[in-house]
Amino acid sequence: MVEKEILSNRLNTFREELKKLGQDGALITKRENYMYLSGFSGTSANLVITSKKAYLLTDFRYVEQSAVQAPLFEIVEHKPDIKDTILEILDSEGIKNLGFEDKSLTYSEYKSFSCKFRDIEMEGIGSVVESLRSIKDQYEIETITKAVEIADGAFTHVLGIIKPGITELDVAAELEYKMKKLGASGASFETIVASGLRSSMPHGVASEKKLEIGDTITMDFGALYNHYCSDITRTVFLGQPDKKMVDIYNIVLEAQLSSVRGAIQGKTGREVDKIGRDIIYGKGFEGKFGHGLGHGLGLEIHENPRLSPSGDKILKNNMAVTVEPGIYVEGLGGVRIEDTIIIRDDNPLVLTRSQKDLIIL
Missing domain, CATH: 3.40.350.10 (Creatinase/prolidase N-terminal domain)
Known part of the structure; x- marks a missing residue:
């Protein structure tokens, strides 16, 4: 309370x-x-x-x-x-x-x-x-931190059950079950699990598709804890991935890390979005990153401020935002990496702890 x-x-x-x-x-x-x-x-x-x-x-x-x-x-x-x-x-x-x-x-x-x-x-x-x-007080920061910890725990758990033959729906169910076991009241939004060619769909909610060796698997999910949301995306590979997908992963990771470092007090959402977008477009993927870099979250999964080309609000200390660049290539696949962070002067506090280095299962 x-x-x-x-x-x-x-x-x-x-x-x-x-x-x-x-x-x-x-x-x-x-x-x-x-x-x-x-x-x-x-x-x-x-x-x-x-x-x-x-x-x-x-x-x-x-x-x-x-x-x-x-x-x-x-x-x-x-x-x-x-x-x-x-x-x-x-x-x-x-x-x-x-x-x-x-x-x-x-x-x-x-x-x-x-x-x-x-x-x-x-x-x-x-x-x-x-x-x-949009400016979180200490209670809210502590609650969101717990929601993030729950999502991190679910991600660690699901890595142990991913194997060929299970469906995207199976993965989503495991994520949601584990989040509840860890204390969440539920998922903070409909869980996204998109594998193989479906990973090129940014909001490809879980389907009956079975996982196969060589698949890219993007998981975007969050925990609802004491009415506050968390939001995490991780992309992993089942078996050795295509070299093009490895290259894409490394570009997205570079954009994500650079954008997190640049998400500081005083910048507008537009300025932070440009950091990641310039990296992705500069590597030849213009038009393949069609959504905003991130968004605020709290009692709602999407709140102000918006980190996007139209984001004109100035970032302030204790805002909770996501940073989630991605590249999506139809007919090949997609990669997105997302953390939840707290704006803290020029040194953002990254709440999400799940591994971001490339994972091959």
Whole structure:
């Protein structure tokens, strides 16, 4: 459970942002955001936050849980139509200007709220909470570190069961089973296992294809631990690989290591992406690295900042990001190598410990 002091810091920082926007209060509806601000992890909640008070509205199923997990919030069991309860709170607090999450609230939900709140002006707050979430506090860093450790352990385990004749689905199942045995609540996204010619598909989710001698095997997976995600990709070879694939592996590894070293505070995501992209393109593989270099992660598997050609956000200390360059050649195969790192001045903290030197099984 998140400590009260950490939750208090998050709530106070959010209130400061709300004050800058000139809003009396805010309605928080996105699950990851209400989890972050309140500590409550259930699937049904809305938050109403003012300069002085904080309310968590939920249904009968979660009243007891929310009271334990969200100690800084007044817990309210809402009426059948939650909007009626929200309106009562807004009226009692004298809220006339209400911020809402326009990046996540659907248009139909917005219309429903605005029709109910006729005398209240609703204004979008954009990605305010997501921006706060992009800088991880100590609790989050420790939790993500554990999620990474679990994924590392699953990778070590699966190396011992990979052999000709088993399917990609078998490999994915072993990875997910081991992550749960090590403490994960599940996978943080659908596990990718792409072997042989299928490895040229960056998001080739596991299939019934059987592994064969000579296969390139790319595994991209992650653990969900205390609601936080990890993300790792490793590419290994079953039997002696084609020389072209060895060359590709070494280029991707060079790009990955150089990009990790270059992921420092003050650079934009675009600048870090360029480090790896220039290496790959400079080796003759322009057009064969079609995705971004990496992304932030935390309560969601894809968060800000983005390390990509369009990534304009500046990296700051304690951001958690992935670094995952790849080369994909249709008809031959593909390689991707990915670590999760924490931005730390000019010396990034690499959380992923799994071996990156070429592995032949």
